[in-house]
Amino acid sequence: MVSRVIPVEVFDLVIFGGTGDLARRKILPGLYRRYLAGQIPENARVIGAARTDLDDAGYRQFVNDAICEFVKSSKHDKAHIDAFVSHIHYLPVDALGDAGWNELAAMMRPDVIRAFYFSVAPRLFGPLAERLHDHEIADGDSRIVVEKPFGRDLKTAKALNGVLAESFDEKQIYRIDHYLGKETVQNLMAVRFGNILFEPLWNSQYVDHIQITVAESVGVGGRGSYYDKSGAIRDMIQNHLMQLLCLIGMEPPSEFEPDAVRDEKLKVIRALDAPDPKDIVRGQYRAGDDTASYLTDAENPESKTESFIAMKLGISNWRWKGTPIYLRTGKRLRERTSEIAVVFKDPPHSIFGEQEGRRGNVLVIRLQPNEGMNLRVTIKEPGPGGMRLIEVPLDMSFAEALADGDDIPDAYERLIMDVMRGNQTLFMRGDEVEAAWAWTDPIIEAWESAGKKPVEYDPGGSGPDDSLMLLHRDGRRWREIKA
Numbered sequence: 020m021v022s023r024v025i026p027v028e029v030f031d032l033v034i035f036g037g038t039g040d041l042a043r044r045k046i047l048p049g050l051y052r053r054y055l056a057g058q059i060p061e062n063a064r065v066i067g068a069a070r071t072d073l074d075d076a077g078y079r080q081f082v083n084d085a086i087c088e089f090v091k092s093s094k095h096d097k098a099h100i101d102a103f104v105s106h107i108h109y110l111p112v113d114a115l116g117d118a119g120w121n122e123l124a125a126m127m128r129p130d131v132i133r134a135f136y137f138s139v140a141p142r143l144f145g146p147l148a149e150r151l152h153d154h155e156i157a158d159g160d161s162r163i164v165v166e167k168p169f170g171r172d173l174k175t176a177k178a179l180n181g182v183l184a185e186s187f188d189e190k191q192i193y194r195i196d197h198y199l200g201k202e203t204v205q206n207l208m209a210v211r212f213g214n215i216l217f218e219p220l221w222n223s224q225y226v227d228h229i230q231i232t233v234a235e236s237v238g239v240g241g242r243g244s245y246y247d248k249s250g251a252i253r254d255m256i257q258n259h260l261m262q263l264l265c266l267i268g269m270e271p272p273s274e275f276e277p278d279a280v281r282d283e284k285l286k287v288i289r290a291l292d293a294p295d296p297k298d299i300v301r302g303q304y305r306a307g308d309d310t311a312s313y314l315t316d317a318e319n320p321e322s323k324t325e326s327f328i329a330m331k332l333g334i335s336n337w338r339w340k341g342t343p344i345y346l347r348t349g350k351r352l353r354e355r356t357s358e359i360a361v362v363f364k365d366p367p368h369s370i371f372g373e374q375e376g377r378r379g380n381v382l383v384i385r386l387q388p389n390e391g392m393n394l395r396v397t398i399k400e401p402g403p404g405g406m407r408l409i410e411v412p413l414d415m416s417f418a419e420a421l422a423d424g425d426d427i428p429d430a431y432e433r434l435i436m437d438v439m440r441g442n443q444t445l446f447m448r449g450d451e452v453e454a455a456w457a458w459t460d461p462i463i464e465a466w467e468s469a470g471k472k473p474v475e476y477d478p479g480g481s482g483p484d485d486s487l488m489l490l491h492r493d494g495r496r497w498r499e500i501k502a
């Protein structure tokens with residue numbers, strides 16, 4: 020296969036929060052994997068910045084350890100790791116004080132792309148942006164990368180956008196939603212807009228309903244205090260599931276350009292109906308045989324925060340009016356599995372009799388595990404004995420279809436390289452984030468004023484029974500949660 024990867028120019032990437040968890044688990048291992056793929060230019064530098072007192076050697080050891088822990092062992096070649104860490108530097112910097120800023124300014128090279136990854140608590144976004152600007156560390160072509168949570172409601176998101184806008188142009192701001200970096204998510208756009216096959220059917224005339232499930236088997240233990248202030252609505256629905264919904268629902272953009280794509284996504288968010296409270300199910304997991312309850316994990320016995328949500332939504336536009344979208348996400352479910360299922364309507368009439376041949380097609384886009392797509396079609400069961408119809412999958416598993424398919428790049432490494440290429444297509448624009456909060460805020464406010472506790476559900480299953488009822492009462496059913 021001929022590689023047509025777009026080359027990246029020489030860069031200096033400064034990671035604020037360089038000793039933090041995200042850097043250790045995702046950013047640094049991801050950069051190493053891109054290095055192995057030959058995509059890190061020879062003179063590129065990665066500069067860790069944090070309050071910890073370290074030098075280059077100490078941070079290189081930290082990076083070495085992160086690679087050994089989070090990159091699969093077949094890629095632990097010492098010569099490669101050594102060569103990669105020679106790109107790594109470290110500078111102690113205090114986001115809220117003066118320490119380190121003059122040194123960082125002195126380190127910057129002219130004519131090199133500068134990117135600053137804010138892998139820190141959101142309260143530090145403003146001070147970091149200000150200092151980069153005041154010390155003239157960032158130039159007009161510099162990029163900043165910010166992580167979720169991007170605000171906790173419309174007001175705080177607007178304030179954050181305002182603070183960043185004082186020092187940076189929107190074209191310089193890369194708001195990460197790592198779901199947009201997942202291989203299958205991009206493939207969704209390729210399948211929708213690269214084929215004639217699906218688009219004519221992609222509307223309420225032919226699509227019965229859409230299901231988006233992001234299920235996790237883990238609980239919130241370890242990050243309970245953060246999670247308890249967010250819940251599934253802020254942690255997953257407002258961002259990850261909303262983004263998936265946008266890509267599924269949007270009109271074809273006129274070109275595959277950042278603003279063309281983001282304009283269309285924004286229109287979907289703005290056309291989303293406010294859900295009816297009876298179409299929302301909130302759950303909290305109980306204790307299992309050897310797992311703690313949500314209340315224990317969250318260290319808050321009175322908590323009314325949900326670790327599970329299922330909801331039915333409508334989109335009020337010509338394409339989707341009348342096609343319900345069901346979203347579901349939760350912790351401590353049976354498996355870690357994420358998928359989007361587009362369930363087409365049954366054929367209007369069966370020439371094979373009512374029992375046969377009236378099953379609609381289902382297109383399943385699997386985000387994880389086993390990334391791929393699968394289209395359920397009806398065929399005749401081979402062999403004699405009359406016309407017996409069966410359903411078979413037309414399966415496109417990426418692991419089988421790609422040469423190095425078991426090694427699909429992680430979302431983060433793809434997104435970081437897009438920052439270096441200056442491509443914002445897979446990043447959220449400020450107005451998108453605000454529109455998503457504008458839709459989410461009234462839902463949360465209604466819960467808060469009602470003050471109701473979420474219903475309990477058993478760990479290791481598919482969430483509360485009420486969520487099954489959400490579809491049953493419409494004569495539909497959720498797809499099974501399975502890996």
Ligand code: BG6
Pocket residue numbers: 197235254357
């Ligand atoms: C994060 C959430 O954004 O996404 C986590 O804060 C969640 O709670 C995670 O576990 C899921 O991401 P992935 O890529 O593992 O599906």
